[in-house]
Amino acid sequence: MTAPINILVVDDIPQNLIALEALLARPGLNLLKASSGAEALEMLLVHEVALALVDVQMPDMDGFELAELMRGSERTRAIPLIFLTAASRETNYRFRGYEAGAVDFMFKPIDAQALVSKVNVFVELYLQRKQLSHQLDELKRALHMNEMFMAVLGHDLRTPLSVVMNGAMLLPMMTDHPKVAVTAQRIGGSARRMAQMVDQLLDLARIRSGDMQLKKAHRDVAELCRAIADEFQAADKPSRVVVEAHGDAAAPVDPGIFAQVISNLVGNALQHGESGHAVLVNVDGSAPEHLRITIGNRGVIPAARLAGIFEPYQRLDAARKSGQGLGLGLYTASTFVHAHGGEIDIASDAALGTTVVTVTLPRVGAGAPTAQALA
Structure with missing residues (x-):
């Protein structure tokens, strides 16, 4: 059985509460009646509300003050609020109400048909939000x-x-x-x-x-790059990966995960670059605040492919036809670099016929190992 939808009605005059209840009563709707702002706040702590109808002129706490308190709470700030008032129709008065968070103003004597129509609209919106929330939960599961x-x-x-x-x-x-x-x-x-x-x-x-954890340590990134280059060395063939380094090549990284970054980028460059040319890995440690690693190869990526190159399942046509990889290498590399607090970029120059991936790592916090969740 579906739970009834709550409508909060706040008015210090009992006859007005009775009249609104008679007007809005229908199966599936439950009217929560409060005679003061304080009582309304107590009800909001207990009940989920689809819409609030609030009288402006009330003793102790008027409707504007109640609206401001509702907007100040995470639980109640999204509740649509309609002010019911017998006061002035001046623009400044309305402006104060909208500033307090009202979605509408209705002046007494209330147009019964208009009120019912507006309540029906907000009830329908509430039901749609609940349905979307349920669908989102199902999608997450x-x-x-x-x-x-x-x-x-x-x-x-x-x-x-x-x-x-x-x-x-x-x-x-x-x-x-x-x-x-x-x-x-x-x-x-x-x-x-x-x-x-x-x-x-x-x-x-x-x-x-989000299960992967970064365990950072102060490591020589150039040494990591050389180790990865050795893994791509084929027996009895000259190496296609050249590693160059200058300056201080140390940075706070998770050695295992960052080795995957270099491996993915170098493997990608070898796979898609021109076979007769080497892949150049350059580790630039000249800047005190960051370390920059570039991986360059001969070959050009079409400009149309560059915009979403770090999205998952992005593969060049040749790789797709040959069945090589899933198009996740650049995506995982990008995610791991960002988890280290770094940046990654790719540029392809048609005039030079080259493609270069640039990874920039901050040196901040290099002195102490840390554990950081990868979300």
Whole structure:
């Protein structure tokens, strides 16, 4: 059974309260009658109210004062308020009422039909707000369940993936047939891409659930970048990642999470940049108040794609066709950088044929490790 909708009526004259109750009475509506501002405030502490009809001229606390107190409380400030008054129709008088928070003025003797119509409108708006609030709660629950599903799925996929990757490594050892080696290489490459997708899904689930914590420490960011560059080094091939650093390269970062930032950005630059050119990582520690890291590669991103480049599930056409990644790398990198209090930007110069991602990290608080929630 649906709970009745409360309408608060405030008037110091009992006959007016009785008349309004008779006028507005209908199934589904409950009139809360108060004979003073103080009594009205007590009722507002207990009941949820869709609309308040308030007489202006009352002893001790007039309608304007009651309205100001209602607007000063988080619980009651959104309640629509209609003033009922037999006083002057002067503009200054109305202005004071609207300034106090009124949505309308009605002058006595009250037009019964107009009052009923206005009450019906605000009741309908109240019902719509309740319905939207309920839908929002349902949507939040659905999103939470979706994030939990992604986290569980990502976690459970790791075990079979590790078996596939280990099998791909063992296959060439079992035979010297050239087709087996090629097939094993393809299986291993596909499994590694799938592992990257799983990692991105887990990162996304942690970001949106707010479960990830930053544990900052004073670290050499240039060393982190070099370690990531080594991970992308292919055997018997020259490195495509060049790391340069100058100045003080230390900043307060969570080493594990910030390493993911660099890994995502470097991996993205390698994937989408021209294969014959190196990816340049530059760590600029010359400024005392911040550290700046740039990751540059040959290749141009269309201007139309730059505006939403850090939104989730944004992939270039080539990556979409090849099935490489989920388009979450730049999104997670951006989120992690902002969680560190930093900024991230991307610029693509068609004339030079280059794309550069710039990460700026503040050095404030570098002296002490901190734990910070990632929302």
